[in-house]
Amino acid sequence: MNHKPVTVLLSVLVISLNCLANLNKKEEIGLYGLTCEYLTNPKGIDEQQPRLGWKLRSLNEKLYGQTQEAYRLIVASSQELLQKNKGDVWDSKWVNSSQTQQIAYNGHPLSSDRTYYWKVCIKDERSQVSAWSDVNSFTTGFFDPKEWKGQWIGDDQRFTPGGADCNIWDPWLKKTFTLKEQTGRAFIYVASVGYHELYVNGVKVGDGILAPVVTDHTKRARYIAYDITALVRKGKNIIGLWLGASWSIFGPYHLEANNRPLTPVVSAQAFFYKSKNPSKTDLPFDTLLTNQEWKTKKSPNKLLGVWDFSNMGGEQWDDRKADSNWNLVTGAEEGWKPVELYHPKLVVSAQMVEENRRLTPIKPIGIEHRPDGSYRVDFGTNFAGWTEIPVSGQPGDTIRFNFSERKSMETTFNIRSSFIIGATGKGVFRNRFNYSSGRWLTIKGLKEAPRLDLIKGWLVRTNYKNATTFECSDTLMNWIYDKVRWTFENLSLGGYVVDCPQRERMGYGGDAHATSETGMYNYQLGAFYTKWMQDWRDVQGTEPMVGNMYDGRTARKTVTSGRLFNNGILPHTAPTYWGGGGPAWGGIVVSLPWYVYEHYGDKKILEENYQLMKNWLSFLDTQVEDNMLKRFGGQWDFLGDWLWPNATAEGMNNDKPQTLFFNNCYRVYNLRTAQRVAQVLGNDKDALNWEREADSAADAIHKKFFNPATHTYSDGSLANLAMALLSETVPAELRAKVMKALEDEILIKNKGNISAGITGGTVLFKLLRQELRDDLIFTMLSKTTYPGWGYMRDNDATTIWEMWEKDLPGHSLLHSSFLFPGAWFIEGLAGIKKNDPGFSSIIIQQPNMGNTRLSWVRASYDGPSGRVETRWKRSAGQLQLKLTVPPNTTAVLKVSDQEHILISELKGRIQELPNEGGYRVYELQSGSYSF
Structure with a gap:
């Protein structure tokens, strides 16, 4: 393609920052995006030297070449100490470094089951000290396997392979206990094979679902840390655990069973401290462990399908067995029996990744009453997630839900759920320990049309x-x-x-x-x-x-x-x-x-x-x-x-x-x-x-x-x-x-x-x-x-x-x-490329598009070094390019050598480099530019 030379002038791109009103006018650089092991305020980590990181943003659109020349990290055992800038756990002092990511903790040895608070400030290229970052925290789990005292418990059900559906009802487990005084800090750590939900005095703890994340259960179980301080009280309390079969019956995990039964099991331990911020030597005034004293009962929920190829299934809820008081101190004891103890040989380690969440809501766009009496709901998009569906009928009626990716098929891959109507004649199907996948939902068994506005869907995924x-x-x-x-x-x-x-x-x-x-x-x-x-x-x-393996072994038959x-x-x-x-x-x-x-x-x-x-x-x-x-x-x-x-x-x-x-x-x-x-x-x-x-x-x-x-x-x-x-x-x-x-x-x-x-x-x-x-x-x-x-x-x-x-x-x-x-x-x-590992230096490169109909692109990337923005537009033979390079970062700008850029206005901030492969090349300091 032939281009005529185009002359473009360089000027400052003005960016509006709403947060400036709340900041000291002298501050030129801000800190955001603090992480510990890539996570925001993680709970229950088992890394003894966790890596901390942050990002920088400019608070003055007129400045160029902003850098971090030094940082100071403070880690404290309480927020009160941190507010006084006292790092009783670690004070890095001033470290002359531009590093903002992958900074390993280097203070006093961390204790298990503690919460630590941290913040950071920096010196910029003019030795001006920034404001402190927001306070972040991380909670430790357990560093020594011997510290895990909870026993593995479950009920006496066993999965029987070979059937069309799972024969296990998802079990409830509970333990009533008494605290002699009000606790200042209480965490419970829960590891399960199969999914779990945690309840304290009738309240579900946390927003996570389908917990824990998927793990090779021939070798490992991952625990999740839950802060239950606000949910427990002096006197009588109850903790409930609801287990879902799910991955506990997955075929490859029971081929090498490792003393693990074909049933969901759980191990948990809770520690109660008087102090909100217990010291390293403080001992809990009470503990709670999973053991033979817990009781169990079958819940109204069970897996449909067998968690197998083309039969991942769904869930069945039997509302006739519903008991809203099962996890309350006042709940009846009828039907509850002692748990069974198990002894799987599993490494117990922390879940060092974001939890699963119910996220993007999905509203159905249409419903069709079909000749066979069923109702076909169109969600408008194929998705994997949860649904909520109101139902009604006679007690004992079964309402069936079939999910399909294809309009021509009622069910694909055997994805289906059901709801058995209870005594009230009404109910709401909700997912708990499985998820569906499809666009179309066929509802069978209803005697009156469902309301489209009451049927809901959500994307479910890891909460990155x-x-x-x-x-x-x-x-x-x-x-x-x-x-x-x-x-x-x-x-x-x-x-x-x-x-x-x-x-x-x-x-x-x-x-x-x-x-x-x-x-x-x-x-x-x-x-x-x-x-x-x-x-x-x-x-x-x-x-x-x-x-048919590699060392002379006989070829395997299965x-x-x-x-x-x-x-x-x-x-x-x-x-x-x-x-x-x-x-x-x-x-x-x-x-x-x-x-x-x-x-x-x-x-x-x-x-x-x-x-x-x-x-x-x-x-x-x-x-x-x-x-x-x-x-x-x-x-x-x-x-x-x-x-x-x-x-x-x-x-x-x-x-x-x-x-x-x-x-x-x-x-x-x-x-x-x-x-x-x-x-x-x-x-x-x-x-x-x-x-x-x-x-x-x-x-x-x-x-x-x-x-x-x-x-x-x-x-x-x-x-x-x-x-x-x-x-x-x-x-x-x-x-x-x-x-x-x-x-x-x-x-x-x-x-x-x-x-x-x-x-x-x-x-x-x-x-x-x-x-x-x-x-x-x-x-x-x-x-x-x-x-x-x-x-x-x-x-x-x-x-x-x-x-x-x-x-x-x-x-x-x-x-x-x-x-x-x-x-x-x-x-x-968008032309945003890494020039060095971690985007500490970036390349912004005009795409090599030839003669195409593409006329503009705008994009941003909030990477390890901060937020990069690019906007380019070509009209009437002229290229317009706007970009933002985050502080502490340099950029190499590459534009076609048929473009001409005048840089006289910002000499010293932009350096022209030798042409490279048909591109004019410029080195840019951090800042906002308009070409």
Whole structure:
């Protein structure tokens, strides 16, 4: 495209800050977004040196080049001491540093079951001291396993596999106790296998739901800390625990039962102190532990389905058994009996991730009375979450609720719930220990029409925070961006990303490639991915989907046997074990920590998972001959790309040569990523070994699979060309020619449409982002013909599908497969890129769009270094660009070398650098600019 030179003048962009009115006029910089281990005021952490962080914002729009030259952190055992600036636990004093994230606590040893309060202030580039930040806190859990005294309790029910529905009624458990005096501080810590709800004197504690997050229950249980100080009183009290079967009966978790019964169980302990802020040596005046003194009774709620493939089911509520007094001191004792004690061999650790919450409300848009007497409710969007449905009828009537993703089907994936009418003839169905997924709800058994305005829905997900806003002039781009985000939110429930919320709920490593960078560019997910990596460490060493293993063992006869090999092998999902995959599925344990490090500057996640990476790469080494990875595993253990267009018709045979090529290149990509990890950690020997392995493998792959006549590899598919380039398997002198072959594959052979699946599409978009080929990404996203996102929109999609095809039976219409464009909207169109790990230095780059209809973009990203804003608009041949660079950060601005920028007004704040690859390059200090 030919551009005429455009002259644009630089001036200050005025930003209105409403908070200025409440601040001292002398203050030029403010602190916000305080976190402890990525969390805001977390409770029950078990990290003895938690990392603290904050962000900076300018309070004076006229200033440029604001920086943090030093910080002072104070941690105190009480708010009163903190208000006096007395850090009896830790006073860092002034530390000359610009660091604002990943600052490890370095004070007196922390005590278990205590609350600590902290704040921070900084000195700026003029040595001016900022105001103190808001007061934040963190509560400790337990650092020594011996401190966990609660016994595991439950009732005498046992799940019986093989049926259509679960045979266990969700149990109530309760304990009445007396406090001799009013408590100043009371926390209870609850770990459960299966979901739980906590009640104190009849009041549900907290806003969390579906607690705890999903965990590998062959090895671990996570506890949640609840502050119950305001709910207990001097005298008689009652604590109630309501357990839900859910993950307690999940197949892979009882294949290696580890002395754990097939029933939900719970362990809890509460401590009551006289003081609001007990000292390190203060002892509780009373404690409460789960033990044989607790009592149990079956609740009116039970799981429908068996928490199995295509039968995750729903819930049944029998209102005839309802007892609103079960968790009150005044409740009747009839029907209650002693609990049973259990002795599972589980590590008990803190839930170091945000809880699940009921969030975005969803109002149905229509209701249809059908000829068979049922009512069909349209929620207007496909979603995974909770519903609330008023019902009425004769006592004993069963009202049934069937959920569907497809208008043509009454039920998809057996997602269903029911309500049995009680004595009053009326009731309200509400979810408690399961969730539904679908757009349409069919209600059967009602004798009068339900009121549409009383039927409610909510998205349910892990309660991480948003990081991004994005909007542009192209309606299709906005649709894709919104639906990618909505789909991601519907898949991120329980501290990991599921492939789909209705059929499997598996944490696939391959699918994680399609979602992880999208997630990090749009949400604040440091705790989320840290937790998921612990899940991967827990599952390592366990046999994946199908046997025929690697050390001469006999091929296994069943799927998901759960056999332990105690080597570096990985199943294809975590923490869920189930499912098929290939090297890119286990290989997420190398890729994901590296992406987190790049995004958040988190070196610890590399350290914690380094041995996991080494073990995985060592396992792959056992499957290598002559520098080439060979086919290993069973039918579902060596997948390459997955679900490309028309894949089911072609057959996704993982024995094809192109699959061998893809997986060999992915191994090289893993090795090169691990080399970078080793270099960051100073493990030079490992780095050198992995570099040599990668180079030798790349040479072998190139010799075997390169097609010199066409400058392609293997079958010349988009997936394989992208994988060859991203893994640096292509020799440097051939890289441009292979890139041209990739471009021709997109534009000529596929006429601008994408032709790749989950893993292939992910590496394709990552490569194109890296190569600044925004034009090619935009071309593929702009298509409205099959296959593509525009085709989904034009076929009434409200979420992103599992396959490019809509009408294939058995596949999900809410899936993780094709969410990989989500990172590009921020990095490519908005042009916000990391220049250093953690965005301490950023790149703002005009997208390489060519001649497109896109005329404007506005976006913001609240990243680790603060809020970055960009707005660009092109009209009448003139480019207008507005941007904000947060304090303590510098930006490298890159605009087309056909644009001309006059910088005389702000000399010293903007430095022109040498041109780079068709771009004019400028270094900017922090501040707000308008070009």
